[in-house]
Amino acid sequence: MALNATMRAVMWEGIPYSVTVASLPIPTVQTGTDAVVQVQAAAICGTDLHTYHGVYGSSNAPWSLGHEAMGVISEIGDSVTFLNVGDVVVVPDLMESGHLNLEPQMGEAIGLGTDFGLPGGCQVPSGNENASYPDPTDFLFLSDIFATGWTALDYAGFEPGDTVAVFGAGPVGLLSAYSAILRGASRVYSIDHVESRLQMAASIGAIPINFVETDPVQEILRLEPSGVRRAVDCVGFEAVNADLELQENIIVHQMVAVTGFRGGVGQVGVWDSAGNTTGTPYAATLSPNITFPMSDFFNKGLQFQAGPVDPKVVAPHLVELISNGVAHPSFIISSEISIEDVPEYYSRFDQHLETKVVIRFP
Known part of the structure; x- marks a missing residue:
């Protein structure tokens, strides 16, 4: 050399x-x-x-x-x-x-x-x-991303035959939806607002939901009146709402809302707590803490696992x-x-x- x-x-x-x-x-x-x-x-x-x-x-x-x-x-x-x-x-x-x-x-x-x-x-x-x-x-x-999308389902307690809602159709979300289909999910919903991603999700057999055009909670519960068995977050703390404005807690609330009795929630999208530094100059614009729908989570008897993979x-x-x-x-x-x-x-x-x-x- x-x-x-x-x-x-x-x-x-x-x-x-x-x-x-x-x-x-x-x-x-x-x-x-x-x-x-x-x-x-x-x-x-x-x-x-x-x-x-x-x-x-x-x-x-x-x-x-x-x-x-x-x-x-x-x-x-x-x-x-x-x-x-x-x-x-x-x-x-x-x-x-x-x-x-x-x-x-x-x-x-x-x-x-x-x-x-x-x-x-x-x-x-x-x-x-x-x-x-x-x-x-x-x-x-x-x-990273294939293993992460796969493990998100494990965090949610996935079993073959389950219905699944995957929040986020970026690379991890697409591969989580793909993993659910490979593992025998009965139906997989892919929630995002980017049309090209939703088209890709549809191409592998997922049911796309554009959260800007349709409330994903209402749409999923219309199609699954008892809720889905599993929901996973592949977005993390930079989640946005239907107005495409930052709302860190929105996916957590939506996952609890669409997941049925004794179901499971998995979260692999990044969360972190940091102040503004030379390496993270805008970190303080995001809160490391969010409100959590504890009553619904408790009354449904849900499980929730999160973390790096x-x-x-x-x-x-x-x-x-x-x-x-x-x-x-x-x-x-x-x-x-x-x-x-x-x-x-x-x-x-x-x-x-x-x-x-x-x-x-x-």
Whole structure:
């Protein structure tokens, strides 16, 4: 490797609605358990938009963005035992210290700055523990969004035959609706306001509801008088109401309203509590606390689970589904671009002109 060799990286510098592309030093092995991955494909995630809006991430900008990646191992430490140079791997968005543990846990998160444990985006700090699984692009989404959409249903207590309401038809919401259909849901409702997303949801067999045109609670209860069995939130704290104005609690209220007796609610859309900092200059515009319809929740006997998803827990099953041709999550891709085009496509993604953007590398 050439002295002072550099790579191109997408940078968050604390300026809302702006990202840059800069040259950073190419990482090298630091300890025996390290592995360096030459990224072949990465993606822009909805979580990245929370950072783009200035409301989520570490307090100290700048940092390099990105937490969905796959690539080829270019270098390994002398203690790495089950990976080799040349292996194609997927990088999960949550890391951990020590050897791989497939028990659910919250580890270090990639692409959100040093407050979340790792300085850079889409790099594998410990290859002996965290890299796994093969090609092609379908597998890229094991890094985060396919696993997250799948696990949202687990959080809600999903069982085959259930009716499901999925709030949000961005990449995670679409893959949650897709997961529900793969897992044998009897009916799946997809709630959003972006027509292209709703059309995509309909194309996989979900029932689209545009919440700007139709009250989703009234519409779902018209079609499901006893309510749905499961509801999931794939939006998080930047939820908007029918006037497209920020209303953090609206989806929680709607999920409780549409979920029937002894049903379940799952929530994987990002929530965070932070003040205004150089890394999160607009964070204080969002409240970490919301009103909750406790009486309805209690009287219906509902269950509610929320939180980050560790993709490594469900990855083995999802790998099998993709490998056997059962699942094709790459249907959500709308554009494939070069890294130099990323600033434009962050803007396009933020304006809902893209469903999912994948960055390709030579």
